[in-house]
Amino acid sequence: MAMSKRKRARIVRAVQYAVLVVVVVVVAVAADWGRVANAFFDLDVAGGMFPEVITVALVNTLIYTGLGFGFGLVLGLVVALMRLSSVRAYRWIAGAYVEFFRGLPALLVILAIGSGIPLAFPGTILDRYVSIMIALGIVGSAYMAETIRAGIQAVPKGQVEAARSLGMSQSKAMVWIVIPQAFKIILPPLTNELILLTKDSSLVLFLGSSQVQYELTQFGRTELNQSRSLTPVLVAGICYLIITIPLSYLSRYLERRTGGTKIRSAEATEVAQPEEATK
Amino acid sequence: MSDEPAVRVTGLAKCFGDLKVLCGIDLSVATGEVVCVIGPSGSGKSTLLRCVNLLEEPDEGSVVVGGVDLTHEDSDIDAARRKIGMVFQSFNLFAHLTVLNNLTVAQRKVLGRDRAEANRVALANLEKVGLLEKANAMPAQLSGGQQQRVAIARALSMGPEVMLFDEPTSALDPELVGDVLEVMRDLADEGMTMLVVTHEMHFAREVADRVLFMDGGVVVEEGPAEQVIGAPEHERTRTFLARVLDPIHRVE
Numbered sequence: 001m002a003m004s005k006r007k008r009a010r011i012v013r014a015v016q017y018a019v020l021v022v023v024v025v026v027v028a029v030a031a032d033w034g035r036v037a038n039a040f041f042d043l044d045v046a047g048g049m050f051p052e053v054i055t056v057a058l059v060n061t062l063i064y065t066g067l068g069f070g071f072g073l074v075l076g077l078v079v080a081l082m083r084l085s086s087v088r089a090y091r092w093i094a095g096a097y098v099e100f101f102r103g104l105p106a107l108l109v110i111l112a113i114g115s116g117i118p119l120a121f122p123g124t125i126l127d128r129y130v131s132i133m134i135a136l137g138i139v140g141s142a143y144m145a146e147t148i149r150a151g152i153q154a155v156p157k158g159q160v161e162a163a164r165s166l167g168m169s170q171s172k173a174m175v176w177i178v179i180p181q182a183f184k185i186i187l188p189p190l191t192n193e194l195i196l197l198t199k200d201s202s203l204v205l206f207l208g209s210s211q212v213q214y215e216l217t218q219f220g221r222t223e224l225n226q227s228r229s230l231t232p233v234l235v236a237g238i239c240y241l242i243i244t245i246p247l248s249y250l251s252r253y254l255e256r257r258t259g260g261t262k263i264r265s266a267e268a269t270e271v272a273q274p275e276e277a278t279k
Numbered sequence: 280m281s282d283e284p285a286v287r288v289t290g291l292a293k294c295f296g297d298l299k300v301l302c303g304i305d306l307s308v309a310t311g312e313v314v315c316v317i318g319p320s321g322s323g324k325s326t327l328l329r330c331v332n333l334l335e336e337p338d339e340g341s342v343v344v345g346g347v348d349l350t351h352e353d354s355d356i357d358a359a360r361r362k363i364g365m366v367f368q369s370f371n372l373f374a375h376l377t378v379l380n381n382l383t384v385a386q387r388k389v390l391g392r393d394r395a396e397a398n399r400v401a402l403a404n405l406e407k408v409g410l411l412e413k414a415n416a417m418p419a420q421l422s423g424g425q426q427q428r429v430a431i432a433r434a435l436s437m438g439p440e441v442m443l444f445d446e447p448t449s450a451l452d453p454e455l456v457g458d459v460l461e462v463m464r465d466l467a468d469e470g471m472t473m474l475v476v477t478h479e480m481h482f483a484r485e486v487a488d489r490v491l492f493m494d495g496g497v498v499v500e501e502g503p504a505e506q507v508i509g510a511p512e513h514e515r516t517r518t519f520l521a522r523v524l525d526p527i528h529r530v531e
């Protein structure tokens with residue numbers, strides 16, 4: 001049993017590589033690559049998707065995501081402030097809201113809200129775009145509320161005390177001192193939530209829409225049905241990556257710039273505060 | 280003017296859970312007077328100061344500043360705080376704002392001054408603390424001593440009637456202490472009413488009109504600086520002063 005740590009690590013790694021190689025070889029031999037290539041890399045089908053895949057589908061994905069993110073951010077801020085309120089009823093409502101919408105699949109929420117709103121307000125200005133904005137916004141808001149709450153709690157207590165000592169009310173201190181600093185801290189996780197919402201925006205295809213309202217996934221699926229080729233799936237996928245990969249880099253850049261402040265739990269931030277009593 | 284003091288604290292008591300931190304403090308600071316509070320760590324000095332502008336809510340007793348009873352339930356605490364400047368041990372400059380905006384944000388959002396007026400007041404106060412050239416710097420770019428002088432200028436920009444200082448030099452490197460004390464001395468010379476918690480005995484001796492020694496949540500001894508620091512009556516005061524003035528060769 002006298003095996004050095006380093007030797008054991010080397011053996012484990014060798015086994016891992018061996019397994020990887022076997023899997024790759026089996027998949028490569030077993031799959032019918034010719035058919036895959038035919039299905040996914042049909043240049044005629046790909047060419048036929050332009051320019052609509054960009055001018056309609058990509059643009060709609062950006063619009064739906066942007067609307068949903070904006071609305072979700074406002075909603076998330078309100079819920080976060082309610083969670084931190086001194087009024088117990090507000091805290092309870094906000095807590096229930098977060099648990100409820102985090103616990104449901106995004107698709108169910110979008111189906112319920114997106115179809116429910118037009119039913120509840122027939123013939124009003126609450127048209128498709130507004131329904132989508134509210135549905136996607138609610139999906140994102142439950143997560144964003146928790147992120148924003150952690151950000152607010154990560155702002156050192158001394159900042160609020162300084163603001164209050166200058167005569168600012170609780171709400172003025174919140175608006176002018178705490179929230180700007182909280183958002184600076186949570187910019188990286190918020191960017192990640194924007195990526196998640198970009199992907200979740202595909203779920204609005206279940207709400208049904210006219211052609212000019214197609215976003216990437218529905219556009220790809222319609223082309224798929226017409227062309228009997230899988231190429232549209234590949235093209236739509238690439239379009240998503242064009243949006244999400246730069247966002248991912250942005251998030252990492254912001255994280256590095258803010259010194260990698262990680263927001264996990266509110267408890268962790270308590271320790272980080274400058275402690276006067278220890279002097 | 281009446282002989283009502285700028286600050287009058289009566290029978291102040293404060294507990295944190297089971298811990299009794301302040302056990303009936305009486306204190307008054309006359310207009311234009313400088314009072315220094317000294318005492319061992321944990322004796323309740325910060326808590327006393329924080330009760331004066333109600334950052335901590337007193338359990339018992341009253342705090343009257345400029346003739347307004349802050350502990351009365353109908354008092355407008357935000358309005359009262361505008362007249363009470365506070366300087367913290369850890370500076371607490373607003374990290375997301377430039378030095379200039381640190382000085383103007385409360386002027387504009389609380390006093391309703393326009394940007395030009397707020398800037399004018401801010402720049403005058405920055406000049407007073409000798410940091411005019413740092414107006415556009417961010418707090419993180421300043422040394423501790425510079426940050427604390429900005430914090431003083433920030434409090435002064437609200438035009439306070441009383442200034443509270445909670446160990447303003449305790450978090451500073453020794454060579455930066457002098458600049459901050461000099462600003463405070465100038466302020467005292469101009470006639471500002473000041474309540475200062477400090478361990479700087481030289482400052483207390485030279486600037487304070489009166490010194491209070493606190494221990495265990497009560498005022499043990501008070502009087503002119505030369506008396507409390509130079510010839511203390513109480514054993515506890517003597518022990519404390521011996522430790523502060525000669526930390527290496529502890530007496531006994």
Ligand SMILES: Nc1ncnc2c1ncn2[C@@H]1O[C@H](COP(=O)(O)OP(=O)(O)O)[C@@H](O)[C@H]1O
Binds near residue numbers: 295300322323325327
């Ligand atoms: N917010 C608080 N909650 C609980 N205990 C506190 C709090 N603030 C201060 N204390 C306790 O009260 C005592 C006095 O603290 P403080 O007023 O800061 O003393 P000093 O400033 O003289 O060192 C200390 O034991 C401290 O731990």
Ligand SMILES: [Mg+2]
Binds near residue numbers: 324326445446
């Ligand atoms: Mg203290």
